[in-house]
Amino acid sequence: MATPLYDATLAKVRDWSNKPETNTIPDSVIADCLRYSADECYRTLRIPPLEETVRYTVTSDDNEGEESLGLPFGNAYTSFSIPEDLTQFIYLRTIAQENLGTSYSAFPSNVSKVFNEVVDKRTFFDLYSEKYSVYNWMWQGDKIFVHPQLAVGAILEIHYYKRLPALDAVYDVVPVNYVIGLADAYQPYLTYVASAGTSLYFSTANSIQKAFATNAEAAAYNATVTTKMYTGKEVPNWLRDQNERMLVWGALFNLGAYLFDDKMEQRYQAKFIDNLNSVNKEEKFRRASGGNVQINFNTNGLI
Numbered sequence: 260m261a262t263p264l265y266d267a268t269l270a271k272v273r274d275w276s277n278k279p280e281t282n283t284i285p286d287s288v289i290a291d292c293l294r295y296s297a298d299e300c301y302r303t304l305r306i307p308p309l310e311e312t313v314r315y316t317v318t319s320d321d322n323e324g325e326e327s328l329g330l331p332f333g334n335a336y337t338s339f340s341i342p343e344d345l346t347q348f349i350y351l352r353t354i355a356q357e358n359l360g361t362s363y364s365a366f367p368s369n370v371s372k373v374f375n376e377v378v379d380k381r382t383f384f385d386l387y388s389e390k391y392s393v394y395n396w397m398w399q400g401d402k403i404f405v406h407p408q409l410a411v412g413a414i415l416e417i418h419y420y421k422r423l424p425a426l427d428a429v430y431d432v433v434p435v436n437y438v439i440g441l442a443d444a445y446q447p448y449l450t451y452v453a454s455a456g457t458s459l460y461f462s463t464a465n466s467i468q469k470a471f472a473t474n475a476e477a478a479a480y481n482a483t484v485t486t487k488m489y490t491g492k493e494v495p496n497w498l499r500d501q502n503e504r505m506l507v508w509g510a511l512f513n514l515g516a517y518l519f520d521d522k523m524e525q526r527y528q529a530k531f532i533d534n535l536n537s538v539n540k541e542e543k544f545r546r547a548s549g550g551n552v553q554i555n556f557n558t559n560g561l562i
Contacts, residue, residue: 262493265427268503269293272510280518288517289510293426296509296531297498301346301422303535306542308497309346311421314354315339317413324408334384335408337415341401344421350374351396351405354414374405423496426506430491432457434470437489449489456488505534 269289273281301309315321317337324335351374376392383397383404396405409415430436436448437459443451459470460477462484471477477484498506508531515524 262427262429264493264499268426268499268506271503272507272514275507276511276514276523278518278520278523281514284514284517289514290427292510292513292517293506295513296506297423297426299509299531300498300505300535301420303539305347305420305539308501309420309423310349310418311342311344312416312418313342315415315417317409317411317415319411322408322411334386336383336404336406337409338402338404339415339417341398341403342417342419342421344423345417345419346422347420348398349418349420351403351418352416353409354416356412356414423498424494426496426499428494428496430494432459432489432491434459434472436491437470439468439470443487446489448492450492452488452490454488456490458486458488461485461487502538505531505538508534 269286272289272293273284321337321339322335323338353372355371372394374392374394374396376390376395378388378390378395378397380397380399382388382390383395383406390406393407394405396403398404403417405415430448432449438446438448441447459472460474461468461470462477462481463469464481469477469480471480474484474486508527512524512527512531515521515527
């Protein structure tokens, strides 16, 4: 599948190295250097383009133990799977709703609540451990656990820092990525091709056209089926598309390590780290402007 923006970035790393020997280095090595650069960016950068918000609706399968009636202890809790692209939590909170009319009334659903206390695993499960907030949570394995237990139908919001899609990611050719009503030339996620693509199947019933992944599904909707082939377009990536310099500095730093070129490695490592710190510093100033900054902290009784 075509990845012109990614291919151009890969070629730029080779050009910027300004070393004849890089002409013999496989593209796979340059690709690794770019990926390592992106990995370090996700570990270090704390900026809005890397923020994401997801919401989960509680089901009965998410709850374990007896109803905790709003109390911050016991073995009753709610757990959720952590988003796969998460690198760091920013906050967890419940979303205000109409009261659900259950024992959740001891933990009213018509008020939004933030889970401000993070506890360790032993404290979370220990009935007798002292906790300084009614609303506490922990992270274990690939799940988030929260006290008190939430009612079925309650909504938990997680705001976090994330990893972006792979630098060379493309959209899958699936029905949901085809926008009905737009001509092929204007499809935002897919490119129409005459061959070497993935087929989608279209049929129309009662003047409503739908796209399907298989011919059988389309024929079940209407016996007259049209087949067309597509490839996925490149997925946008903030690092590659809007902050290429940072990505290239990091790739050149890693390329220096591959070439056993200490001077090149140290030079671009300094540029890379300076760029990371500069972007983070800029974001701190931006967040501190426009009003008075207030910071809350909990000493857990130490002072």
